Structures are given as C-alpha cells and as structure tokens.
Amino acid sequence: MKVLVLGAGVVGVTTAYELLRDGHEVVVLERESAPAQGASHANAGLIVPGDALAWGFPERLRSLPKVWLGLEQAMRIGFPGPHLISWGLRFLKECTTEAWHRNTLIRHRLSHYSQTVMSEMLAESGVEYDRVPGGVLSIFRDPRSLEHGNRLRDILREAGQSFELLDAMQLVKREPAFANTRTTLAGAILCPTDESGDCHGFTQNLAQICQERGATFQFGVTARYFISDGDHVAKVATDHGEFTADAFVLCLGCWSPQLAGSLGETLSIYPVKGLSLTLPIESGHQPPTLSCSDQNAHITCSRFGDRLRVSSLAAFVGFNTKHRPRQFGYILKGIRELFPHGADYERPKYWAGLRPMTPDSTPILGRGRHHNLLFNTGHGSLGWTMACGSARITADLLLRQPPGTDLSGLGPR
C-alpha cells in the first residue's frame, strides 16, 4: 500500500519506520528542510512513563488565579481568543479527580507500551541518540512537596510502575553531581525504568534509516488541505501540487487541526509553548548523568553527551515561538542552584517550541470519518515518550490488526 505521512517530527518519522517494517511504500511530506524542526527539535528529552501524570487535576484549578495574575514563572496564559476559550472549557472538564485518574492511566499505559516498542526499534535499527538509561529523578526542595509528589504517584504504583524514594543523602549517592547543590533538597523519587535521550538526534537518524530502507522524504512541501470522495481521502493538496496515496497519516503536531478541518473533522489541540536552553559541557564541569525534574523550580534537565538541556514553561499564548534571553532567567537560576559547575552557563542556546496538547492530555489515534485517514497526533507534553508506541499502533490499525495495547480513550473525540 502507498502511505503518505504528513509531518516529519518524531511522531511522523517513527510512523514511517513502522510502516516500512510492514512492507508499505512510504512518502513523508514536511514543510521544513529537515526532520524534527517543530516540537521535536529541542525538547527536554525525557522518556518518562513514571511521570505520566495528566495536566488537568483539581489543584490546577486552584492555581489558576495566580497564573492569571502572572505570579507563576513556569506557567502563563495570554489573552484568551476563541481557540483558547474552546480548548480551555474542555480542559476545565478534565480537572476532576476522576478524569485525572482516567487520563493519567491512559497516558501511563501508552507510555509504557511505547518504551517496549522503542527498545525493539533500537535493537532492530541501531539508531543513536545519546541515550541515558537507568532512571529519571523527580527532585523536591521541601519535605511537604516530596510527600505530596510521592502520594500523587500512588496511582502509577497501582498500575505497576516502580519508584524508589530517596532522602537527600541517598540522592547524592545516586547522583554525585548533587553534592555541590546550592539549595536545600528534601529528597527525590527515582523511577528506575525511565530514561532520556536527544529526540532531535533520534528523529534525524531514524529518518536517515527510513530513507535507506526506501522511504521518500519530500522536504519544503506544505500540505494545505485534503481532497475527499465520500469517506475516502483521495489526495492532499500542497504548495507543490497534489499527492495521491492509498492511505494518509496525519502527524502534524499542533498544526493537525487545520488539515483535519478541511475534511470537517475537529481536533482539539492547543499549542502550549515551552522553552529550553542547551549548554555546552567541557572538561572541568560536573554535570549530572541522570536526568532530573525539579518539581519546585519547575525545570527539567537532561544530559546529551557534551550538552546539558534544561527546559521549562507552559505558556498558553497561541502559535508564538518568539523568545528573549531574559525569559530564560529563572531557568538559568534554577539550574545553577542545582549544579553550580554543571556546564558553561555563559553560552546558552535558546529555543521555544509548541506542545500539541489535547484537553485530556492524551493523544488522538485512529480513524475518524474517512476510512483511509489515520490520526497520530496531539501527544502534548509526552510526544517523545509515546511516539514509538503510537507509531506501532497506527501501523497495526492500518492493517486492521489488533494493536499491542488497549486503545480506550485514545480515538478521535
């Protein structure tokens, strides 16, 4: 079957890989000149089933007034236009304890499955991406937040996820880079099966492998709308003419709703802006080996070889990736406190990207009203974690064979 994949982020490229494994002819359309130029470009790099907690929960509602008043550094809401209002109303419905439980378990199930698919993909393809296995640390600066964070993870424990609770001394033993920390730390929760790696490197290298296996990547091509005939998508119109295929997979991240809209399908995906900075590591620096997420300073940090990636922020400001160095001030301050000699803090490389976030924090997988169009989009804050599993599921659905995990709650909605 000839399959056209729209988008060459981590989701589109992993999809192309799985489709090739099934023997399909694969064409990938991407408007940029290379893979992974959208959200997959410089994300935090965490692969974290152990941090699959959904974004909507009752406490989020209580924190909203502070966010509106601009008192939360790591979360911002811009002037709400119609897109944000309609998304936001749906999000508010997901802020109950019951919905949080449901959405967290869906996220965890898919993330866990994705890790299994990813390890098969690594063994089979040999793709390289500065992988760091061995766990990810959630660190807490005060005992109350440690206790709260530990309690929140009970739901994941019940789903079979294992965690280790570490006090401050045990934390330093596990990650010696914390010995120099200039802030108080109450302790950490280690999820030993979580890991990290460079999503951009992975996506680029996997795209190369796909091309060697016969996939065609058409860069610099912007998809404009689908052309359908009843419940059959016939072609996609682009700025470089029309492309036909037997089946189509929509992997355009935040930009998926526009294309789906040309078929009358509504996908509720909002672009939630995040920031990252990448710092060079040189001899004499003392960076951490394990990735960590500071639950009080709201920053995450991962090491990719000789680079340290630090990330933060959830800003609801539309399709806006503009950024200024001073917006990264609190991120630099937080990481310097944790690892004063962790990297060269004078030479940061700044980046902003857009998470394709659904109101319930879970992606949209499967068919809508058109039998030969599959959605694989809306992975929000965990697209790197969930990409490989979502790709395999999409390939299975195309062949109409049962996927390797339960899809409840993941269909178009």
Ligand SMILES: Cc1cc2nc3c(=O)[nH]c(=O)nc-3n(C[C@H](O)[C@H](O)[C@H](O)COP(=O)(O)OP(=O)(O)OC[C@H]3O[C@@H](n4cnc5c(N)ncnc54)[C@H](O)[C@@H]3O)c2cc1C
């Ligand atoms: C700051 C930040 C930190 C993050 N940290 C993590 C993390 O630690 N762990 C994790 O699991 N996830 C993380 N994420 C989320 C993750 O990066 C995303 O969920 C994931 O990259 C989404 O991948 P995608 O392929 O769906 O989208 P994208 O990577 O955005 O890819 C979509 C592609 O479609 C292309 N495109 C768009 N419109 C068109 C068109 N009309 N025609 C042709 N091409 C088009 C774009 O150019 C782009 O290449 C983070 C995100 C951000 C922003």
